[in-house]
């Protein structure tokens with residue numbers, strides 16, 4: 001696999017960012033886009049545009065077919081059993097809200113317990129908090145260990161007879177820990193507990209096989225997966241999507257509308273009310289093609305090499321403290337520098353064209369636990385190289401120099 | 406852009422050893438501010454005497470070098486000023502941080518102006534302006550006895 005070649009497929013790397021070559025280490029936030037994805041959006045709007053699923057004219061039918069093509073591609077890519085188990089949303093956030101809201105309407109009862117973890121992104125906590133407010137459900141937190149991991153044992157310990165649902169991240173966007181989702185699901189199902197997975201960080205970097213993982217729901221963020229913004233995917237087992245009530249009401253999701261009664265449409269339309277992010281869905285097909293052309297095994301190998309290299313580099317850099325040291329780790333390097341606030345680090349690195357993120361990365365619970373207000377985070381994607389990490393380390397040294405460390 | 410302009414010696418020094426980083430004993434005005442995006446937070450305490458003059462000002466909290474230095478310099482120079490003077494200085498400072506090339510307030514001496522101008526480098530870093538202004542907005546809130554937390558969106 002030739003990374004230089006892959007990098008060339010991303011037009012942004014031809015740009016000078018404030019006179020620097022871009023060292024993009026913020027893919028956990030959002031990935032850059034390959035040219036085929038950008039071009040596809042342009043092509044659709046210039047040559048093929050029409051709304052989908054509404055009209056019978058030529059363009060409408062063609063657009064509908066393209067839209068449904070992506071659904072099939074996603075189904076194959078994540079090995080879902082049925083095409084109708086793929087629902088498009090505006091992002092992973094909406095996917096998780098959809099699950100919490102509809103389970104809250106018809107499945108979870110007052111006093112039921114939902115188990116999440118201290119690693120969760122706010123979008124896998126706040127929707128459950130809504131149910132805590134509206135339905136009096138209880139939220140329990142599985143706690144991280146010293147390495148910043150969530151173990152199967154910890155999950156088992158936190159399950160009570162009232163636990164009805166476990167909602168966990170596949171890969172932590174701060175510590176990089178990869179959770180044993182398959183084992184957790186097996187355990188949960190043996191006790192009749194539903195499993196929801198926030199797959200935002202898993203989907204772009206890990207092999208996905210819904211039938212093997214066997215979770216009930218899996219939320220994907222397309223913009224982190226070399227795809228367009230404004231788009232997410234919710235995978236849900238068919239029996240759940242059929243059983244649960246609709247989330248939003250409007251056009252497209254109905255079957256029959258009368259003054260005194262309304263019946264809802266079939267899957268997947270039932271969950272896709274209103275005009276969807278048509279161009280984004282159609283372009284996302286190219287993101288999947290892009291990932292398939294490289295092969296997820298190659299992606300995983302390359303990113304594992306990068307993390308190992310980056311971890312060693314930063315471990316050797318005194319005054320840098322890495323957050324978490326999970327055995328099973330994805331492409332995320334979060335760190336602090338004693339005496340320099342993460343925002344100062346990010347501003348100083350930016351001067352060299354090194355784009356990282358600083359803050360709590362939407363994980364305030366975790367930062368509270370670690371007793372730090374914020375952290376700096378470098379995260380990798382398929383286009384990163386060891387040279388990028390060398391530059392990161394060099395810019396960190398420059399930062400230390402400015403702060404007289 | 407120029408990092409050296411942003412991270413001047415004086416800012417680094419105040420950032421590292423902030424003045425008045427404590428809680429004023431017997432304070433009679435205070436307010437909290439936070440920066441939801443960064444997770445920065447500050448709590449400003451003021452003690453006004455019978456003549457409504459700031460006898461002591463202090464702050465607690467955590468944040469980046471810019472926000473700590475800004476709070477440090479602010480609490481230092483606000484001492485001895487009355488509410489009217491303090492608010493005029495805040496206006497002057499906010500104006501300078503956003504657009505004005507210099508400080509105009511007659512309530513600031515040259516030395517104070519020089520110190521504050523060290524923060525003018527953030528102008529070039531729109532995302533960092535709120536780091537420099539959080540404690541200032543919070544101080545106004547303390548004067549006005551507002552109870553809700555200040556949240557800077559910029």
Ligand SMILES: Cc1ncc(COP(=O)(O)O)c(C=O)c1O
Pocket residue numbers: 028029090091092093094121123124169172173198200201220221222223231232362
């Ligand atoms: C772990 C995790 N969950 C959820 C989200 C939200 O995803 P989206 O931007 O698609 O709503 C993110 C992205 O910031 C994330 O990293």
